[in-house]
Amino acid sequence: MQEFQDRYPRPIATVDAVILTLSDGRLQVLLHRRPEAPFSGAWGLPGGFIRQDEDHDTEGAIGRVLREKAGTSGFWVEQLATFSGPVRDPRGWSISVAYMALVPRDRLPVDTDTVRLFDVDALPPLAFDHAAIVAAGLERLRGKGAYSTLPATLLGEVFTLKDLQNAYEVVLGRTLDTSSFRRRLNEMRLVEEVPGAERRQTGSGRPSKVFRLARDPHTFDRTLGGAV
Amino acid sequence: MQEFQDRYPRPIATVDAVILTLSDGRLQVLLHRRPEAPFSGAWGLPGGFIRQDEDHDTEGAIGRVLREKAGTSGFWVEQLATFSGPVRDPRGWSISVAYMALVPRDRLPVDTDTVRLFDVDALPPLAFDHAAIVAAGLERLRGKGAYSTLPATLLGEVFTLKDLQNAYEVVLGRTLDTSSFRRRLNEMRLVEEVPGAERRQTGSGRPSKVFRLARDPHTFDRTLGGAV
């Protein structure tokens, strides 16, 4: 696999995942406590070395990591950016290909001593440059939030329109007008009603209909919730 | 530099640049003919191995490549994505961190046998997966074009508003309404007149004023040229 004569030394190569979810109306990121050096005992992003015999590419490598940390696949994953340099990893010149995964809360494990969800605005000190990687994930989600269905992928398969609006509001960091929001949902045919049962929330009040994403495209030509 | 014991073999790590420019009203990409294997004689993107003793990170590595190919720096550079896998490079499992650079035409060298500009819609067969990397660059530029000043960075320091509109039109692949375009430029205070001389184009006709970018932000909350 490595027959050719390198002119230059090769860097350490890893993948890291910013796994985001929505819990109690707050955006959270999954961290794990590092069991070994470097940064043993510190919180960090799930990740690992590329395995050339197992991984078809870095996408495959991150899929392997996600399967270990978040059960099966099927949720939204996209590449964020690649972080590199001689100092970010004390073991030497390294490259980390970072990915963002948007996962419904119930697909993630419950908190333990070594794996926990943290509010994205209340992170502990992180290993490596993982704070910058999380920041890149948040920036991506917030940037694409207004003109994509990414916020919806933080919810389960089905959801109420109130849930959906809440997801957008949390991602975008501001309140949205219900009337405008639903008008756009309708005009863009983004959601469709699920023939199944109804659902009620917070005690009394009228129960809300249940919806699911209708179209495949995850980005579109108008915004949900006004300008970015 | 490589004292720590690897559990897994390291991949080959390179950087590649999609250098885009505007020439004769067409979007073009700089390619070079590969002087040696692999893909000797084929056209490919400028790029190279990471040099751990010289490069502070992959951004530094691409800066080195760009200085060699496009003179000094100072133009727009941003990371695109990372391409990886066991087959894209016949030498073994490899990672390429791809960057996009937007460079005014006069900053680039004139065509030679080994370095040439190609229209982005008339590319020759490319080495490695460089066709996919170019496609990623175009997608990024087109995606960000409508709500950023990226198209302006394809021009020189100063330009006429007609030049600027042409740049947006080429990037977005459609015509824009001059009135709307300029209204937005004004409302967003994106350009400012240069106190210097005037300039005339294409024979007779009224000469046009000369402008330059006014504000630093490269993206903003409204689009130039309508919806994406």
Add this chain to the structure above:
DNA sequence: ACAATAGTGTCTTTAAGACATTATTCA
């Protein structure tokens, strides 16, 4: 009935598109 939550209608405001008009230069 009324509190609570879900969902809709309508008016206003703002931005974009279409397109006509004015301005300034050269031949």
Add this chain to the structure above:
DNA sequence: TGAATAATGTCTTAAAGACACTATTGT
């Protein structure tokens, strides 16, 4: 003066925001 190009004005259309209103449930 007229052709050519630059620059601006105005009307129409479309979308977003504000906010009042109706609808459906439980107690």
